[in-house]
Amino acid sequence: MTTTRSTGTDPLVQLFGYVPVYCGFTIDAYIVAPVPDHAKVVQCVTDDSDEDSRFYYPPPAHRETSRDGKQWRRKPRSRHVPLLFPMPPTHQIAPADGSTHLNSDTFRNGEGGILIHSLAFLHGARAQFSEWWFDGRIPVESREVCGIPDAQLATVMAFFLHTYRQLIPADRPRLINLLSLRNRIQSYYWAWERFAFSYMVFDALYEMCFRYKMIKQAKHHKDRFASFAQAGLICDCSRCRAHTYTFATLRNQLFHESLWHDAPITGDGPGMADVFLPRLLNVLIAQMMRVPCDYVRHCWSSLSSSALGLKPGAHP
Numbered sequence: 001m002t003t004t005r006s007t008g009t010d011p012l013v014q015l016f017g018y019v020p021v022y023c024g025f026t027i028d029a030y031i032v033a034p035v036p037d038h039a040k041v042v043q044c045v046t047d048d049s050d051e052d053s054r055f056y057y058p059p060p061a062h063r064e065t066s067r068d069g070k071q072w073r074r075k076p077r078s079r080h081v082p083l084l085f086p087m088p089p090t091h092q093i094a095p096a097d098g099s100t101h102l103n104s105d106t107f108r109n110g111e112g113g114i115l116i117h118s119l120a121f122l123h124g125a126r127a128q129f130s131e132w133w134f135d136g137r138i139p140v141e142s143r144e145v146c147g148i149p150d151a152q153l154a155t156v157m158a159f160f161l162h163t164y165r166q167l168i169p170a171d172r173p174r175l176i177n178l179l180s181l182r183n184r185i186q187s188y189y190w191a192w193e194r195f196a197f198s199y200m201v202f203d204a205l206y207e208m209c210f211r212y213k214m215i216k217q218a219k220h221h222k223d224r225f226a227s228f229a230q231a232g233l234i235c236d237c238s239r240c241r242a243h244t245y246t247f248a249t250l251r252n253q254l255f256h257e258s259l260w261h262d263a264p265i266t267g268d269g270p271g272m273a274d275v276f277l278p279r280l281l282n283v284l285i286a287q288m289m290r291v292p293c294d295y296v297r298h299c300w301s302s303l304s305s306s307a308l309g310l311k312p313g314a315h316p
């Protein structure tokens with residue numbers, strides 16, 4: 001993969017990727033826009049990706065060694081899959097007032113983090129700042145959570161940022177991690193991995209929603225889904241409820257007995273649990289970010305996609 005990479009040396013601007021959707025918005029102090037060569041970047045990455053899985057995989061790497069203190073040579077028997085690797089930026093964040101420095105760890109660990117991971121979440125992508133590298137495989141096309149009209153993106157992002165600001169400071173990194181981990185689920189290879197890490201995010205959402213009094217405490221771990229349903233935050237039809245029973249059973253067997261239902265650990269698992277639990281997470285995240293939309297009421301166990309349906313005039 002060869003692309004023209006921005007240097008990222010402008011202290012006012014923060015580059016990030018990898019969001020293959022050409023989109024931008026302005027909220028409060030920030031202007032988020034695609035990089036000028038967005039189409040070229042996306043084309044280069046796509047051309048170098050796996051067409052069947054629609055993921056970009058990093059090429060094998062080698063360590064280097066200096067034999068005479070001057071010339072670096074490839075170290076024998078050092079071929080490996082790199083743990084971390086860079087991706088070209090697809091977007092940038094610039095200060096609306098033209099003066100605030102955004103190229104800092106303070107920004108990246110704060111409002112910058114919530115901006116990039118929220119945008120990636122809404123487009124079913126993964127995000128990282130250009131100075132910070134990726135791990136795992138990277139989706140090269142949008143796996144949209146729901147259809148969001150371009151004109152509504154700024155408003156939805158404003159709800160995410162507003163909710164982030166309403167949290168007590170200690171909880172803000174937790175929300176950033178939660179979104180980052182949700183976006184990372186698709187990069188796992190096996191169904192049981194996607195399910196296990198989805199459940200980890202689900203438990204984190206339960207904890208946050210309980211502490212902010214959005215739901216009542218569940219008596220048992222398996223009742224956590226019912227807590228969300230009783231609060232009216234997720235669909236409670238018989239089909240969705242049946243899936244939650246499956247999730248709880250699978251979780252106990254996997255976490256406590258190393259069992260993946262009756263299937264081999266390399267199998268798909270029952271009831272497409274690795275597909276529907278992430279879909280449930282999407283609804284819970286939209287609810288937690290308090291986005292007033294029809295999407296949160298849709299039947300998350302349906303295979304059909306759903307439009308966001310933002311309420312007219314909605315604003316945080």
Ligand SMILES: [Zn+2]
Pocket residue numbers: 235236237238239240241298299300301
């Ligand atoms: Zn339902």
